Amino acid sequence: xxxxxxxxxxxxxxxxxxxxxxxxxxxxxxxxxxxxxxxxxxxxxxxxxxxxxxxxxxxxxxxxxxxxxxxxxxxxxxxxxxxxxxxxxxxxxxxxxxxxxxxxxxxxxxxxxxxxxxxxxxxxxxxxxxxxxxxxxxxxxxxxxxxxxxxxxxxxxxxxxxxxxxxxxxxxxxxxxxxxxxxxxxxxxxxxxxxxxxxxxxxxxxxxxxxxxxxxxxxxxxxxxxxxxxxxxxxxxxxxxxxxxxxxxxxxxxxxxxxxxxxxxxxxxxxxxxxxxxxxxxxxxxxxxxxxxxxxxxxxxxxxxxxxxxxxxxxxxxxxxxxxxxxxxxxxxxxxxxxxxxxxxxxxxxxxxxxxxxxxxxxxxxxxxxxxxxxxxxxxxxxxxxxxx
Amino acid sequence: xxxxxxxxxxxxxxxxxxxxxxxxxxxxxxxxxxxxxxxxxxxxxxxxxxxxxxxxxxxxxxxxxxxxxxxxxxxxxxxxxxxxxxxxxxxxxxxxxxxxxxxxxxxxxxxxxxxxxxxxxxxxxxxxxxxxxxxxxxxxxxxxxxxx
Numbered sequence: 001x002x003x004x005x006x007x008x009x010x011x012x013x014x015x016x017x018x019x020x021x022x023x024x025x026x027x028x029x030x031x032x033x034x035x036x037x038x039x040x041x042x043x044x045x046x047x048x049x050x051x052x053x054x055x056x057x058x059x060x061x062x063x064x065x066x067x068x069x070x071x072x073x074x075x076x077x078x079x080x081x082x083x084x085x086x087x088x089x090x091x092x093x094x095x096x097x098x099x100x101x102x103x104x105x106x107x108x109x110x111x112x113x114x115x116x117x118x119x120x121x122x123x124x125x126x127x128x129x130x131x132x133x134x135x136x137x138x139x140x141x142x143x144x145x146x147x148x149x150x151x152x153x154x155x156x157x158x159x160x161x162x163x164x165x166x167x168x169x170x171x172x173x174x175x176x177x178x179x180x181x182x183x184x185x186x187x188x189x190x191x192x193x194x195x196x197x198x199x200x201x202x203x204x205x206x207x208x209x210x211x212x213x214x215x216x217x218x219x220x221x222x223x224x225x226x227x228x229x230x231x232x233x234x235x236x237x238x239x240x241x242x243x244x245x246x247x248x249x250x251x252x253x254x255x256x257x258x259x260x261x262x263x264x265x266x267x268x269x270x271x272x273x274x275x276x277x278x279x280x281x282x283x284x285x286x287x288x289x290x291x292x293x294x295x296x297x298x299x300x301x302x303x304x305x306x307x308x309x310x311x312x313x314x315x316x317x318x319x320x321x322x323x324x325x326x327x328x329x330x331x332x333x334x335x336x337x338x339x340x341x342x343x344x345x346x347x348x349x350x351x352x353x354x355x356x357x358x359x360x361x362x363x364x365x366x367x368x369x370x371x372x373x374x375x376x377x378x379x380x381x382x383x384x385x386x387x388x389x
Numbered sequence: 390x391x392x393x394x395x396x397x398x399x400x401x402x403x404x405x406x407x408x409x410x411x412x413x414x415x416x417x418x419x420x421x422x423x424x425x426x427x428x429x430x431x432x433x434x435x436x437x438x439x440x441x442x443x444x445x446x447x448x449x450x451x452x453x454x455x456x457x458x459x460x461x462x463x464x465x466x467x468x469x470x471x472x473x474x475x476x477x478x479x480x481x482x483x484x485x486x487x488x489x490x491x492x493x494x495x496x497x498x499x500x501x502x503x504x505x506x507x508x509x510x511x512x513x514x515x516x517x518x519x520x521x522x523x524x525x526x527x528x529x530x531x532x533x534x535x536x537x
Contacts, residue, residue, distance in 0.1 A: 122479045126412045136443055143411045143529045144501045145478030145485040159469040208472045261489050
């Protein structure tokens, strides 16, 4: 294959069921969702020549390639930063296709995050500290009783809430919107289980005064895979191509993942601001060009801060944006229309990337009418997906 | 076992610190070693004078490797604060107050606020360093209201 610039597109998405106990290995989940994504695209698994996942994924590239019968792998890489990696996988896949080093890139993330280990429980083991996670949380938080992602995330969010007078009740309004989307999504763990603001306010405190239980993502078992190829080739495959018109990463000075306390102003999210700036510069698009957004929602305040960082509303105005129904069906920017990581499942953000694809295809259960451009964001990385012209 | 013996055993157990000891990496050993001695120190560039935290082997401002380990004032102010209620953090019998502290030297760190009611904490509240015992005979810096 001679190298030349080629536009990249998503040709296939696949997933397993989302559960609390998959009953099979992470490698099997990875193989199942990968096969489903390749079938969706109409590509034989043997043709995969690039593989991308998260640094902390529990399955080895070689083992997965061997299960799929991949005949000659040309490129592998892993993205650091936990869930921050989600949109960065699309970025890397786009870049590999753009550069002409791969023809068929398989992205996967599969985990038994509820039945095998639990991200939400205290992280206290020295052995768990490893480079490639983008965080110093264990080193600088653990002896102080800040041992969970909820605690780490809440400590920055509290500064944001102080600054703009955002209450936990304000956060609850987002939880209600996302659970309403999940309630109509048969793949969601919380299918047919909407909540009211009172349910949210009655759920127990996880981290006072920031997060109640219903502000937090789930712990889930499951896998999601995405297949990226050239736009030209995608046009000849089974599905309507979803072009990756722009994708990037941004890790500003002194920013780190989740225990993000060392940059200047904790009421802002500099990584999302950097991602937004780079993404809009790459594509020439602006916030009002987006028809929907899938925004990493490990915890509800992160959505508020990203809405502001991406310029969908002014600083401190996310609470009014959400209370005013702008993220709801028919609003200016429907957000997390699958139910998000709180409502659908926590597959480390990859299920939100897949929903972005469904919106462009026109196949979401909560379809935004005529959606042509969707922002997918995992804070430190983002991508704009578009209908191919 | 008699109830007296049980009580005595419980008292002995409660006297022993249950807070987790820090994970010590080569680049931060100076910080935790000093804390064990009840000293609060930081890194300052030996060339440009820039203070940095978390510790690192090179000055981000001038890229000098000339690093001074200096005593810090131990004074700062509260930036953000929370209380983890569920699950109870390992090593604690009641929920600690976790805070970010803006240090006078211009850096920020995570610690605990002690000797203050959760409802009385205010943004910008002046605090000073103190030390708390951990498992394994170590100490970590925590903060309390100035004059509190």
